[in-house]
Each structure stands twice: as C-alpha cells, then as structure tokens.
Amino acid sequence: MIKAGSLQHHIELQRPTETVHHTGSVSTEWTTYATGRAELRQAGISEFLTTYGEGTENNAVFILRWLPGVTVADRIVHAGKVWNIVALAEIGRRRGLELRAVAA
Template identity: 40%
Template sequence: MMRAGKLDKIITLQRFTSTVDEDGTPIETWTDLATVRAQLVQSTTEEFMRGWGASSEAAIVFRIRHMDDITPADRARYQGRAYDLKEIKELGRREGLDLRCVATGSA
C-alpha cells in the first residue's frame, strides 16, 4: 500500500504536442499533462564513456499513484529541471508507478 506521507514531492508530467497558430505555423511544445505528488525513490549521477569522451547522466526514480495515460514519450519536471521517462514500472495491481527518468539537456 502506498502511504500518502511519503509522497512529499511535487512533479509535473508533460507531453510533447504540436499545434498550429493563427498564421498556420506549426508550434511544437511541452504541455502540462498532470501535476502529481511523488516520492523520490532514488537519485544518482552515473558516469560512462561515450563516443566523444566521458559523460555524466543524472538519473532519478519517482514513485507516484497509478495513472493510465503516461507513456515513455512523456517527461517529468521537478525543481525546474526536465527528466525524460526511460521506464515506467507498475507497482502491484494498479497501485502505483515507478518512473525511471534521466535529466534532459533542455529546461
């Protein structure tokens, strides 16, 4: 059972959308999907080798109550930073979700 007291962080889930303005120009932007309470389960910085040299990546795991419409194409915002969803793991039978995220280069 997920305890409400542990959900002490607030994250905003966002979805990439494309719309057309009044001039007919396509506008692509991140739109807020939901603002939810979350538990910060794990936060790490991993270093590894890439083709252009050593690199570090900030990884974070959020635990939230179950939601049906979240996909790995969405992202989470926490403390002004954007995180791409890399994996969504269901906890129990629709009790909660672990969102495994990696920090993006954009804000």
C-alpha cells in the same frame, strides 16, 4: 503499497503537443496534463554504471500513485528541473507507477 508520507515531492507530468499555425508552420509545446505528489529516489549503482560515470544526479526514480496514460514520450518537471521518462513500470495492480527518468 505506497505510503502517503513518502510522497513528499510535487511533480508535473507534461506531454508534447503540436500546434499548426495559420502560416502552416508546426511548433511543439509541452502541456501539463497531471500534477501530483511523488517519492523521489536517486538511481542505484546499476544505473550509475550503465551511464558510464555521468553521475547519479542525472538519473532518478519517481514513485507515484497510478495514473492512466503515462508513456515514455512524456516528461516530468520537478523543482524547476526537467526529467525525460526512459522507462516505467506498474506497481501492483493499478496501485502505483515507477518512472525512471534522466535529466534533460
């Protein structure tokens, strides 16, 4: 169960959207589709070892209440920093999400 008091960080979830201009050129922009609160955990030692010493400040785990439709194609914006989602896991039965992310 996720305790409300641990959800101290404001995050935005963004998804890439493609726009076709009247000239025929295509541009990709990031659109915020959800905002909310999350618990931020620094990545553990196993993640540190798999990144070959890049440092744990580039890896994080965000725990948030369950939200449908989140994929690894999405990204997280937290405190002005962009995080690419590399893995996600459902906590319980639609109780929460664990998003493993790497700084972009």
